[in-house]
Amino acid sequence: MKRLGLIAIIIFGGLLFSITFELPDLGDASSPASTHVSPYYIEHTLEDTSVPNVVTAILADYRGYDTLFETAVIFSAGLACFFLLRIPERKAPKARFYRHLTTGLTLRIEKGGRIPEESKEFERIDSAWVPNDVIINMTCRLVVPFVQLFALYVIAHGHHSPGGGFQGGVIFGAAIILFAISNNLRSTTRRLSEKSSALLGSGGVIIYLGTGLLCILLGAGFLNYSGLSVFPGLDPVSARSYGILIVEIGVGIAVTAVMVWIYYNLASAGTQEEGL
């Protein structure tokens, strides 16, 4: 099997290798890829959508339908991880660990034992708890808000600079994941519960899809944001620009929520009790 696979791969690789000589040179400005459709985007983006970042304009407008389903793919991944891994609470693991804060003793409470109130005296800890995490904790506490701010900037400034809904959303999600890694999963789920991440995830995609459907209702085609120009103060071009912004915000929300959702399920193996 191993050797057979290797031979097949070598043949396949050789085939691909021989084809490379027929492809246009790297960086060739006169290749069909650079001369057939793409000049249209570069030359007309500003007048069509008034978005200087051509990638954003294509992503959210010219090929916005792809991006809608790209967001749907992310959403289905979150849903799929939930579907595959989530274990309902009543089947949750047997033992829980608590630390007595004043003495530093660790208590292991078996199923059926009396679970102490989470108070100033007892703190629930993960079974793989590592002591002395003050530095990590404080650093992450300092870093997380700035990362989140940067993520918002990336989403908001996607029209003019690299970035947009996806990148911003992933960074925002990563900030929350960072918080979950440095503290623990429970204190993260208290702030952003699984339910709200699921709702936000589908809500983000609904924003995108809803914008598209609203355009149908307003008489333009599906995802044709120029239909939004019926709102006062908008001409078709700026309507497209605002449409892109709305859509990017939807994408950002969906991606943030789904990344966190996937992390919750992967890191806790579906119990959502203890994280990384």
Next chain:
Amino acid sequence: MIWQLDLIILLMVVICGIAAISIRDLLGAAIMFGAYSFMMCLLWSIMGAVDVSFTEASVGAGVSTVFFVAAVFRTTRRTRD
């Protein structure tokens, strides 16, 4: 595009890729995969695909690695190949 730099990073990409699949420890493999993604993201930013490399930096080197680490943490580091 500076092709010498490009070539060096490409070499690093290939090395990281081979390392990621040959390390006999899944956590190490996950980290090497993160390095691979990061090298790839550098390569793309040199080639002018800033949006793609931005995404790869956050998705490939960031979140993907976290997912790998989380999965390895919940399963096992052991691997026989």
Next chain:
Amino acid sequence: MGGMTEHLPAIIVAVPLLAALIVTVVWWFNDRLCFPLSVAAGLVVCGASANLFQKVLTQGVIEYRLGGWPPPVGIVFRVDHLNGLILVVVTLVAFLNLVASRRSAEKEFRDKVGAFYALFLLFITGLFGILITGDAFNLFVLLEIASLTGYALIGIGSGRASLSGLNYLLMGTIGASLYLFGVGILYVLTGSLNMVDIAGILPNLWPSSAIVLAFLLCMGGLFVKMALFPLHAWLPNAYTHAPSVVSSLVAPLTTKVMIYAMMRVALTVFTFDFAFNQIAVRGPILWLAILAIVGGSLMALSQRRLKKMLAYIVVAEVGYMVGGFWLGNKAGMSGAVLHIINDAVMTLCVFLAAAAITIRTGDDRLSSLRGMFKRMPLTMAVMVLGGLSLIGVPPTCGFFSKWYLISGGIEAGHLGFVMALIISSLVNVVLFFRCFEIGYFEPFMRGGEPHSAPVEPGYGAPTVQEAPVEMLFALLTTALLLLLLGLFSGQIVTRVIHQALPAVLG
């Protein structure tokens, strides 16, 4: 609402997607609403697709520009006779499946019913999207959404399901990536992603091995996805170990839609002339198809589990359609297209019946069919009908597509294909009559099997214990469809399929 009809193609993908999202939201508050919402979405989509097909029949090809951008710049939907017809059948099959899934979904995924319906809807959204898109890259995105949800739905089953799901995922990702690579080469050569636009540019570049490679990569990727013979290894296990609601959803639809995608890529992107005259792939692919038919049938013979047997039959049926298409003549291609829609209904029929039996007996071994004709007479009657159709017995639709396929094979002078079809039909006779024999003549064993049904108190002769009402409704509708498709197959072929085939064939 008169103005809405022009937006029908968009509605077909937007409604199930929206329903999936709403189901996810609603489920956290009230899980009773998930099923009705999904069914409503299914109904809307069925209506929309029927309407769209009607429109295609009267007006010809419908093009819908997304975002209002003209074709090479933006993405377009393109609905013609080929995908209009398949769309109607696929929406109908998906809807029937949705209705049938109710009881077993509630039983199998008690805590995650909402997620199940949402994934179900996302899955069919992906398939509808593949069917109507006119953009080569967009096909990849929708392929991924259909596959990703498919992996999850298959992997949720118990026991080996996760392993089968992961194998499917790895193979499926290779397939999708190969397709993506093929599209990439096409993009380098032509600079376009729109199918019709690429087809217009490609003839200028023809003597090029890069195009041949692009063709092989696209085809290879889709062959992996449709499980054509040497690449079929993922399919039987995936369909066997999946929950029965899922296998009756995935089995009828995935492979058929992939075969449609193959036809679309070969005919619309690369054009008939290139695929059949310029390059010599026709022969090898035909032989692969023959191997698929014979191999799938023989493997089906050695199975002891109903679902696994049916899964191998699916492998053989893929060979039918691929072979029929690559015969390259009018009869063969008509047969292949007709077989796509017939096979979708037939596979739905037998897999639904298998699901109904699994619900009642908790097992899908062939031996658990004992006494089934007394216990579930209607289900078994429908199963007989499905079996007869898969064998190719005249009043059912399976006969007609097989007829076209065989006459196409004779016309092309390809005896191997004809022989393979006949062998496979004979094997199907053996397979299904073995099932019917077990079900009819062997008495219901009480506790004789380790996995037989729980014995009810006061149990004497096997009492009639039919499938749940929703499932029975779906089963009977499917059976009716089998007969209707058979009755109207002549009209379908002359009025629809012949319009869909390339003009070269006359």
Next chain:
Amino acid sequence: METIGTLIIAKYNYWAVVVLIAIGLYAMIAKKNLVKKIIGMNIFQTAIILFYVSIGAKRGATLPIIEHGHGESTHMVHAADYINPLPHVLMLTAIVVSVATLGVALALAMRIYFHYGTLEEDEIQKKIIGDEPDKIDSSG
């Protein structure tokens, strides 16, 4: 010598793509550990993304963000000055698809681990045969 040099400069990215595809496919076929297979799958996908990004590259061009002033005058935009943005857009989608696939793949791998207690494919096969000794069809 010079022609070989220019050839290398013109094609090296494509060759790297081929090498990475081979690495990824090798890992998916030859490695027995499921997480290794998943890593291989990701390398395979990134290789194809690299191919697309290479298509988009354009010598002597800048990032696809149009320079513009906020005044009235909009000067002519020349397509040759900007890198081809379309492959970038497509690859954004592909990256997102790959991370989605990764999430589902890892979830499935975790389920397999919880069921069989191992991530090695051959050990899993042994356990399957051990679980169902009467099964004759354990192939695939």
